[in-house]
Amino acid sequence: MEIKKSKKLSILILLATFILLTGCQTSAARDDSDPLEVINRPIFNFNDSLDRHIMKPIANSYVAITPKPVRTGITNFFDNLTYLNVILNDILQGKFAQGFDDSARFIVNSTVGFGGIMDPAGHGTLPKHDEDLGQTFGTWGMGEGVYLNLPLLGPNSTRDAPDLVTSTLLNPLTYFAFAISAPVSAINIVNKRANLLDATKFRDEAALDSYAFTREAYRQHRLSLIYDGNPPVEEMEDFFDEEDEYPDDSSAEDILIIE
Numbered sequence: 001m002e003i004k005k006s007k008k009l010s011i012l013i014l015l016a017t018f019i020l021l022t023g024c025q026t027s028a029a030r031d032d033s034d035p036l037e038v039i040n041r042p043i044f045n046f047n048d049s050l051d052r053h054i055m056k057p058i059a060n061s062y063v064a065i066t067p068k069p070v071r072t073g074i075t076n077f078f079d080n081l082t083y084l085n086v087i088l089n090d091i092l093q094g095k096f097a098q099g100f101d102d103s104a105r106f107i108v109n110s111t112v113g114f115g116g117i118m119d120p121a122g123h124g125t126l127p128k129h130d131e132d133l134g135q136t137f138g139t140w141g142m143g144e145g146v147y148l149n150l151p152l153l154g155p156n157s158t159r160d161a162p163d164l165v166t167s168t169l170l171n172p173l174t175y176f177a178f179a180i181s182a183p184v185s186a187i188n189i190v191n192k193r194a195n196l197l198d199a200t201k202f203r204d205e206a207a208l209d210s211y212a213f214t215r216e217a218y219r220q221h222r223l224s225l226i227y228d229g230n231p232p233v234e235e236m237e238d239f240f241d242e243e244d245e246y247p248d249d250s251s252a253e254d255i256l257i258i259e
Contacts, residue, residue: 033147034215040149044211047154051193056200059193071191073117078188079128080109080116084170085163089131093139101126130225132167134160138226147215155218 034040063071083106090099105126109116122128137159138144145158153164168174173181207213223231 033144033219036146036148040147040215041211043149043151044154044214047149047152048210050152051200055190055193056197058190059197062190062194063197066194071194074187074191075195076109076113076119077116078191080106080113081171081173082167083109083116084172085133085167086129086131088166088170089133089136090129092133092136093131095131098129102129132160132225133163134222135226137162138222144219144222147219149215155214157222160222 083102087099087102087106090096090102105121105128108121108124108126109119112118112120119128134157142159144160148156148158148161150156150161156164173184176184203210203213223235
């Protein structure tokens, strides 16, 4: 699906991406979607502490010494490495024309774009898309399942977790020697965290219950991705229909009011 540019979705996507790629989380969820909250919250707290004391300081230092064009090139490079997974899920979802375009995008950026460091395809008629196995399962009619907060990885669900396997197997970096893949992966983690410093600040300032805020941001983001940015109104309303589904110290209006 083509990445949306609307103001509402851009903030939501930024938050949810931050949640997926780091362990810095927040949130309070509905009982029916978070039966493992008693386990998820301690894991969230562990991830959040690790981020605040280690990852965030490293990311701030990285931003201070690395020019933005360099960080953009690094981001493009690692995004390109994950694109085979996007292409596979284009096909599994029956988006064959999009799969053809994404294949062309991967080839162009991997060659003319010097391994993906540059994004010449994105400046033409081959925009970036975001597809994964969790979205494929959702497109096939599978429910979101149980919400999970994974150590180090953050928010996930029983529907989305299998993508951790396919995205790893389809990433060329997986097949390099550990001496090469480990430091390169470390750069990727730091760069991703640096790209999400603004999201961290927004979350910390907006959330009364960080755990619940993160969980609902993740769930809404995933719903938006499954429907290519246009989820049915009735499904979105499920997130805001009853204030008493949230803890006493927050309300539906406190959770993700995106203007």
